[in-house]
Structure formats: structure tokens, C-alpha cells
Amino acid sequence: xxxxxxxxxxxxxxxxxxxxxxxxxxxxxxxxxxxxxxxxxxxxxxxxxxxxxxxxxxxxxxxxxxxxxxxxxxxxxxxxxxxxxxxxxxxxxxxxxxxxxxxxxxxxxxxxxxxxxxxxxxxxxxxxxxxxxxxxxxxxxxxxxxxxxxxxxxxxxxxxxxxxxxxxxxxxxxxxxxxxxxxxxxxxxxxxxxxxxxxxxxxxxxxxxxxxxxxxxxxxxxxxxxxxxxxxxxxxxxxxxxxxxxxxxxxxxxxxxxxxxxxxxxxxxxxxxxxxxxxxxxxxxxxxxxxxxxxxxxxxxxxxxxxxxxxxxxxxxxxxxxxxxxxxxxxxxxxxxxxxxxxxxxxxxxxxxxxxxxxxxxxxxxxxxxxxxxxxxxxxxxxxxxxxxxxxxxxxxxxxxxxxxxxxxxxxx
Amino acid sequence: xxxxxxxxxxxxxxxxxxxxxxxxxxxxxxxxxxxxxxxxxxxxxxxxxxxxxxxxxxxxxxxxxxxxxxxxxxxxxxxxxxxxxxxxxxxxxxxxxxxxxxxxxxxxxxxxxxxxxxxxxxxxxxxxxxxxxxxxxxxxxxxxxxxxxxxxxxxxxxxxxxxxxxxxxxxxxxxxxxxxxxxxxxxxxxxxxxxxxxxxxxxxxxxxxxxxxxxxxxxxxxxxxxxxxxxxxxxxxxxxxxxxxxxxxxxxxxxxxxxxxxxxxxxxxxxxxxxxxxxxxxxxxxxxxxxxxxxxxxxxxxxxxxxxxxxxxxxxxxxxxxxxxxxxxxxxxxxxxxxxxxxxxxxxxxxxxxxxxxxxxxxxxxxxxxxxxxxxxxxxxxxxxxxxxxxxxxxxxxxxxxxxxxxxxxxxxxxxxxxxxxxxxxxxxxxxxxxxxxxxxxxxxxxxxxxxxxxxxxxxxxxxxxxxxxxxxxxxxxxxxxxxxxxxxxxxxxxxxxxxxxxxxxxxxxxxxxxxxxx
Numbered sequence: 036x037x038x039x040x041x042x043x044x045x046x047x048x049x050x051x052x053x054x055x056x057x058x059x060x061x062x063x064x065x066x067x068x069x070x071x072x073x074x075x076x077x078x079x080x081x082x083x084x085x086x087x088x089x090x091x092x093x094x095x096x097x098x099x100x101x102x103x104x105x106x107x108x109x110x111x112x113x114x115x116x117x118x119x120x121x122x123x124x125x126x127x128x129x130x131x132x133x134x135x136x137x138x139x140x141x142x143x144x145x146x147x148x149x150x151x152x153x154x155x156x157x158x159x160x161x162x163x164x165x166x167x168x169x170x171x172x173x174x175x176x177x178x179x180x181x182x183x184x185x186x187x188x189x190x191x192x193x194x195x196x197x198x199x200x201x202x203x204x205x206x207x208x209x210x211x212x213x214x215x216x217x218x219x220x221x222x223x224x225x226x227x228x229x230x231x232x233x234x235x236x237x238x239x240x241x242x243x244x245x246x247x248x249x250x251x252x253x254x255x256x257x258x259x260x261x262x263x264x265x266x267x268x269x270x271x272x273x274x275x276x277x278x279x280x281x282x283x284x285x286x287x288x289x290x291x292x293x294x295x296x297x298x299x300x301x302x303x304x305x306x307x308x309x310x311x312x313x314x315x316x317x318x319x320x321x322x323x324x325x326x327x328x329x330x331x332x333x334x335x336x337x338x339x340x341x342x343x344x345x346x347x348x349x350x351x352x353x354x355x356x357x358x359x360x361x362x363x364x365x366x367x368x369x370x371x372x373x374x375x376x377x378x379x380x381x382x383x384x385x386x387x388x389x390x391x392x393x394x395x396x397x398x399x400x401x402x403x404x405x406x407x408x409x410x411x412x413x414x415x416x417x418x419x420x421x422x423x424x425x426x427x428x429x430x431x432x433x434x435x436x437x438x439x440x441x442x443x444x445x446x447x448x
Numbered sequence: 449x450x451x452x453x454x455x456x457x458x459x460x461x462x463x464x465x466x467x468x469x470x471x472x473x474x475x476x477x478x479x480x481x482x483x484x485x486x487x488x489x490x491x492x493x494x495x496x497x498x499x500x501x502x503x504x505x506x507x508x509x510x511x512x513x514x515x516x517x518x519x520x521x522x523x524x525x526x527x528x529x530x531x532x533x534x535x536x537x538x539x540x541x542x543x544x545x546x547x548x549x550x551x552x553x554x555x556x557x558x559x560x561x562x563x564x565x566x567x568x569x570x571x572x573x574x575x576x577x578x579x580x581x582x583x584x585x586x587x588x589x590x591x592x593x594x595x596x597x598x599x600x601x602x603x604x605x606x607x608x609x610x611x612x613x614x615x616x617x618x619x620x621x622x623x624x625x626x627x628x629x630x631x632x633x634x635x636x637x638x639x640x641x642x643x644x645x646x647x648x649x650x651x652x653x654x655x656x657x658x659x660x661x662x663x664x665x666x667x668x669x670x671x672x673x674x675x676x677x678x679x680x681x682x683x684x685x686x687x688x689x690x691x692x693x694x695x696x697x698x699x700x701x702x703x704x705x706x707x708x709x710x711x712x713x714x715x716x717x718x719x720x721x722x723x724x725x726x727x728x729x730x731x732x733x734x735x736x737x738x739x740x741x742x743x744x745x746x747x748x749x750x751x752x753x754x755x756x757x758x759x760x761x762x763x764x765x766x767x768x769x770x771x772x773x774x775x776x777x778x779x780x781x782x783x784x785x786x787x788x789x790x791x792x793x794x795x796x797x798x799x800x801x802x803x804x805x806x807x808x809x810x811x812x813x814x815x816x817x818x819x820x821x822x823x824x825x826x827x828x829x830x831x832x833x834x835x836x837x838x839x840x841x842x843x844x845x846x847x848x849x850x851x852x853x854x855x856x857x858x859x860x861x862x863x864x865x866x867x868x869x870x871x872x873x874x875x876x877x878x879x880x881x882x883x884x885x886x887x888x889x890x891x892x893x894x895x896x897x898x899x900x901x902x903x904x905x906x907x908x909x910x911x912x913x914x915x916x917x918x919x920x921x922x923x924x925x926x927x928x929x930x931x932x933x934x935x936x937x938x939x940x941x942x943x944x945x946x947x948x949x950x951x952x953x954x955x956x957x958x959x960x961x962x963x964x965x966x967x
Contacts, residue, residue: 106872365706
């Protein structure tokens, strides 16, 4: 029997910035909208206009619509409407809100990926200000944080979020589902300037190739030029065993992450604070990543209230060779960034190298030396990266070079 | 019949008469200076009172009867029992059963527990409320259902209106956690301890009749006496004046919202980088979740720098108490106590001192504490492009909050509003505030999660944070950013009818709230 009533979105006492839409298709009577909204006085008319526009786009002429709105932004209302319509009508049309020009940036393979903030893919309230927390990456998650019956509407919401939310320069990431559903997910996100796709529960280089084929096909069809990087997440014993091959699965794999909840479950052991049970897997993954010249990324830390334990966890992680960690709460971002950031000694060393380089440039010298040591270009580049990062993290000021007393400069010459 | 209105000094159209009494339109900050003498209550004679000092009567009803309760009287209460108050509602329940009509309720603030007075507004027992209007009560007033016109005053404005005779309290009914039979009373002790009773000071000094209601009668003398028995007419002993867990929160909690925490972090960072926060300054922040987080971040800075605050002005919370106990603050001066840690502190710590708003905020006093404060952190429901602030209505036009001490606090040296740019799509920065509560000339900095705007009148502050890396924007840029995300809102529609007057700290009318047009 064909459904005639659809429900999409969320409502309830704790739900914010979302709406629930009940759509019933009719054969006559035009469009009737019953709107309950805390912002009705301010946006009631524009909400109704938007609903009519979306229905018109999908060719719906007669319908009863009940909206329970808790301050949803237009791109959310549009996503919920589209989801409701698509439960009742089979169509390939997509109602796309405008693409913000601020969102058209690309990222590079070697950028820092210290902190990546996970956002549940069907919870718009958490997305709107996510870019303000200065995470290196923002992950719109279609996998574990979305209930199975909400998977379809999350795709549409995430698609609209990619077009409409300014993530303030964070690397724009999506975690797709595993397997076949994940490959379908790609059609909803690749056309909207995703910088990086996370592949959960990855166990083989073959899967990387399948993902690459789908991405290439979408890009070709739409004539897209933007690079889409990949970050496989290893969450099983088999995945660990295959980690080096996965790391080399494609030139677009820029990092490889470990997911310890599933990994320890696969081993059949509990996940502990000191993590002895996963020590092998973590170091194995670090080695695989370094051998493949990509970034190894550690598992998330799930106690969002305990910042001290998180800090300790980050220090251990850094000492093992990891170069980043997932965040499940914005408050974790700064702790993780600071933890992985260069420490005082690193920064002082980098300052000396950059200064020596600048001095050599000023003198027109082709070769840079610090004391009696010659410095290779990659070393200078890495030092400059550390300095840039230290400035970005507010560890030193952008005018640090002018703050060095002249006498110290002299000793460097 | 249209009411005659004029445009006041803030450009707002206000009436010359409210509730049948003439009022003065706002003239500008510090411009209105009434002459003559302060109001005095009638002269009492001690021989009219029992020689043994025992003023206890059998019930609140008897006390109200003996005070001569009748139609049209003004009844005052204080709000120290907050959402656990069982006394205010009882007064009107009794008045209603006695058939008394047209009372004016003059509370120092109202809480959700007071929503039940709506039935006494409905049955004519109460004509109007002159005090704060929250939640359902605000909605009731906004929809034009209250018989008289509401008058909203700041905490200091309430004292001003009592002292210059604008409001004459006929009967003050003052709940007291501890009292003796003579009427001496305090805010500590007993099952309903609320810490301090400072908001009741003007009431007991100026009311014609004073009733103290307690559930903890102690032997004379009740000491230290925050209410002095010499001003009290009757003492009533009841089973319970309040619900303890609703009087003080067991514990106040800093916000968990990442966006609010970001605002708090930015605020603390601004205070430090602008140089406003330094050794030996004074500070006041509220008890909202964002303010508490600001206190925590400021505490960190003080510790790292080895700085100390001279004093902090409460509403006290455990976060302020922590600063006091760990040595980053010399004194807490306290007008109200928000959690159990603070109740304990004010009872035991000699450097945690009751300090009434009577002394801190009053327009008719010879100087005020607020103008001596260096750092003042406040909130607002709306701010406009001229930095004008609103705290009583939301952008949808409904009355939702009281003024509290907000207007009084605007007189501090550096006034910072730490607010989100929008709340669930409701814009906070607007072209023009729906209701004007504070003129922009007194508001220095707006700190939101998306940037900081400094009032162009404060070139010194703008100069102080140049090159600091803080996200500085103009207020217009902030407004445009909010509208880009939320959309441009429609304006709420109002009718002509004035439902509430907003008083400035000096008693002049700075703005009015009109009846909302419902479709």
C-alpha cells in the first residue's frame, strides 16, 4: 500500500533549531499549512512561503502540512520538507539552497588535522555554530550518530548544511556509512564541495578503490575539479592487519584513523583507560601511516567532562606518533589542539631556523646555516609550519620576529 | 480615547499619565533631579505597641486585618525566597477571600511560582503589578488582560520610587527565614534560609504597616538583625514560608552550551587584552550560566597573573566564593545569595558581607556602588545599532523579564553585554530595540560568539584592543551576519493600548510596552 502521510525532522521539549513536518498529500483543496513555531511572529510568513516553494518545486499542488518548529533555519526547513516529499513521491529532483561562496575553499594534503569535530548528521542545532570552535575539521556524520530510520533525511540535511553553513575555514568532512549505503551517501555530498570523506570500519584497500571509482564518476558527470581526500577509519583486527595497504589505497588517502570502541569489541576485550589492549593496534597504525607518508589519527576520547584525563590521553597519543584526534564536544577542541601543538622547545628551535633562513635570504646567500649546521629546505618549511601554527594557536604573536632583542639576532648571524 | 503622548529624550513616544497619575518623560541620563524632601511614613508611637515586645498575632489574616487592609492599597513583598515563595500568593489568596479589590502588588521581583496571582488579577483583587513580569504573567500583561498598567522598575528604581514618594507602600508583607517576636529578622537560619534580606530594606523603612512572616521564631534578639523590629507592626508564625530547594539552588552550574562557553571565553579574553581586568579592580557578573563561566575564566586569569579583585558584588555563587576562599578576591559584597555554598559562606566568612541594593543602586543616595565598579558583565534580550539595550521584551514583542538591577549596573565604568548573536533564530542585534530599557551611551561592549563590537563612544577601548587578535566587528556587521543566517525578521504588530511603562532609574518613563496584536 502506498503511503500518503510522511513525517520528517524532529520536535520535542529538548529539540532546538529543527522542525518536524507532517505531510499529507491530497487530491484537492490546495496547500494548507498549520504552523506552530516559537518564531511565528518573526518568521511565520517566510516559513510558509518556503514550504509552498518547495512543494511547488516537487510539483505538489494539494497537501496538508503540519509544522512544529523550534527555530529551524531555512535550509533545515527545506531539507525536512524535501525528506517528507521523497517519502511519498519518487523523484530525482533536489531542492538545493544556495551555495555560500565562503564555502568554496579547498584544502591541502599536508594541512594540520589535530582536531576534527564530530557533528551528528541529523541534529541541525549543533551544526550552525560548529565552525566557531576553531577545529581543524568539521565532520558531518551520517554513520553511528544517526538512527537507522533517520538515515535518509540526514543525507538531505547534511547536503544542505554543506551548502549553507559557513564552517569558517575548517576542513569540510563527511563520515559516510559503511558498505553499499556509504557509496550511495557519496552522491549526496560529493557535489557540494566536501574536502574529505571518512570511511568507517574500513578493512581493505579494495573498498578504497570502490569509493574512488564512485567519487570519480560523480566528479566526471558534474565536471567537478575539487580534490576529495579520504580518511579511512580502522575499527577491526582485520583492518589493522591491512592498515598499510589501506594507507596506500589511493593517492587521496591523507590520513588514517583508529576507532577503538569497535576495535576492542572485535577483540572481545573491554576498552580501558591506560589502553594496553590497543597498544599494538595503535602503534601498528602509526607505523603504517608514517610508512605511507600520511597522518595517523587517534580515536576519540569519550568522557567530555574530564578535560584533565583528555589532556593526559592526548600527551600519550602524541608520544606514540599520532598527529590528531577526533572531538565529540567543542570543548575538547582546544585541549586537543594544544596537546598536539608544538611545545616551547619546538617553537624556539623553529624560530632560530626561520630567523637564520630570513637572514640568509637578506644577505643573498643560497645556503642556510644555523651555527655550523647546514639546513635543508624541508627543515625550513617544517619550521615555518610550526611557527605558523604557533601563531594560529596564539602561542606566539604574528610579529614575533620584531620582538626578538637585536643582540640575539646578532649571535645568529 | 487616545492617551496623550510625547516624545522623550530617547526618542520614544510615552504618555504623560500612567494609572491616572502624572509621570515625567525621560530627560536624559542624570538629568532628572526632584526637589523637596523624601517621603516619610506616618509617625508611630511606641506606647501603641506591646511593652513586652511580643507582636505575634495568630495568623496572616489577622495581621492584614489589623493593618487595615482595604480596596486600592499597595502591598509590597520581596523576592528573596525566589521560586520557593509561599507568602506573596497567600496574601492575595486571603485578600480575594475577604473580597478586597483593586490592590497594587509591588514586589521586588516575581518568579514562575507567582503565576498563580493571575487568578487574582482576573477576579479583580489585584488591579496591577508594579514589578517584574515573567513568563505567563508577562504574556498575560502583553495581551492586555491586566486591568491597570504595569510599571517596571529596576531594583534601584524601586528604592527611588519609595523614597521620593512615587509609590507609597500601605502594607509590607516580609517573609523572614528567622525572626523574633519583636520583628527583628534575618535571612539565615531555619528551614527556609535565603542568606540575606537586603531587598526588603526600603519596604520596612518606608511602609505604613510592616508584617514579618516567619517559620523560624527564635528568642529575642534575632541577631544580626537585617530587619529591625522597631519598624515592624506584626509578626506572624506559619509552618512554611518557602520551599527550600526552590529558594536557593543546591548548586549553580556553569553553562554546558559550547556557544555560551565560547562567549564566556571571549569575554574573559577581552577583559584581559583590553587591560580592563588587572590587579585591584572590582567586578560584578550575574548568576546566569554564561556569567558563571565568565567568573571561572576570570578566576583562571587572576590566578595565572597573581592578581586580586578588591571586591566582587553579588548575587553570590559558589564560583565567587571560590575566588574569595582561594585569595583572588578580598571581599564579596552581597545583595542576594544564589546557592548553598554562598549561604554557608555568608554565614561563616567575615569577608562575605551583606550589602543591600538600597545602598548600591539607589538614585536618591549620595553616590552609588555601581559607578565605582570597574567591570560589569550583563545580558540583554536585544541590542540595537545604537547600542541601546532591551531586557524586558523579546523581538516578538512579548513581555518576558523584569529589569532587575540591569539599569542600575549600566553606570559602571565598563559595561559589557555578553550575549548570543541569535537564540534559536530569534535575532538579538536589531535595527531598533523593541523596548528601550537602557540608553546606548551607557553600554560599552557587545560580546557574541561571532564577534565583539565596541561602542564608538569608547575610542579608548577600541584603541586598547588593536592588534589583539580578538574578533572585532562593528555592531552593524554583527547584525548583518545574524540576518544572513536567520533571515530578516518581520516586526511584531502592536495595538495602541499601553500595557506597561518602563521606568528609568530616576523614575522618568524611558519607554512603554504596547498590547500585542493577536491574529
